[in-house]
Amino acid sequence: MHKYYSFMKYVKYGKSGLYVSIFALGAMTFGDKNSWKLGGLSQEQTNEMVKRAYDYGINLFDTADVYDEGESEVALGKALKPFRSEVHIATKVRGRSGKGINQIGLSRHHIRESIRESLERLGTDHVEIYQMHSFDYHVPIEETIETFQDLVERGDIDYPAFSNFQAWQMALFNATARENHYEHYHSAQMNYSLLNRDIEQELFPYMQHDTLSLLAWSPLHGGVLSGKYGKNMETKSGTRFGDRGVFPPFDQESAKYILEVAEDVAKEQDCKLANVALSWVISKKAIVLVGARTLEQFEENMKSLDINLTSDQIKRLDEASSDREMYPGWMIKRQDRGRDFEKI
């Protein structure tokens, strides 16, 4: 029985019949090879964090074939064994998996090889969500779509999904899927935080139109939105930026003001800056991929479930972090003046 079950909220996953928790646990820090210098959590530490997440009612866990060269999938698969039937795994394909010219991308060859290896590493016979880690300009999309459909029909995956795609690419995939009566692509996993709102301009309208869920990656922007680097981005070893450098990229000048406003809101809410940043992402109806190197960070981040930002606080955060509206977005709005009734 879930200890904290009542705190967690669940939402429908895309157009599917699956309900997923609004917090999902990211497994990028798992795997003690630590080849990407992101965390290097041991199996024991992974078990502990995964169990804690399960106790909070988290039922979605996100990994990728390339995280720690496959070690993240291995560690996550072992940690999920005791409750595999209650939880859902999302993994990814497209990254380089070997030296061969075709051991990368979204070709039939690479997808088939990758799913076989991912299932083996995860110790499971299927994954619920299989995401393309980004678009591949080298492979005809028909080849990728047909291969994904084969995986659905074989029962290797339940739902195909996107990550790091542009809106037109997602629209083309889903239109082709529709024409062929193939499974819909139900979600997009994208970088989204107070420090990067790019996807609001093209992706949000498309995703709303075609009913896709957003899985927000790096919601703390790699830890910057915990406030621990201060406004001058002072890094030290033992932290993501100290060990690995700045990623995801962001505008450090405008970040100073955004951090200032978020700190004010944190004081008003009597919580940590990280909680404000995560709550703001939740307020945009995203599924938040929580990332943590330690159990303490994980616990702190989970407190965001209890934060209810007021509409005034959300407005101030929105204004502080807003980007220039891009063309043709502003022209469409301009020509639509006066039509304030509900859109399709």
Ligand SMILES: NC(=O)c1ccc[n+]([C@@H]2O[C@H](COP(=O)([O-])OP(=O)(O)OC[C@H]3O[C@@H](n4cnc5c(N)ncnc54)[C@H](OP(=O)(O)O)[C@@H]3O)[C@@H](O)[C@H]2O)c1
């Ligand atoms: N699809 C993609 O291309 C893509 C890309 C990136 C991530 N992802 C997914 O998104 C998940 C989350 O991404 P992320 O790890 O970058 O998320 P994040 O929340 O932006 O950053 C997490 C990192 O910030 C630091 N941190 C977290 N909570 C903290 C706290 N309360 N106080 C201080 N520092 C804190 C930790 O790093 P340190 O302690 O090491 O500083 C932690 O590892 C990943 O696990 C992965 O599943 C997907």
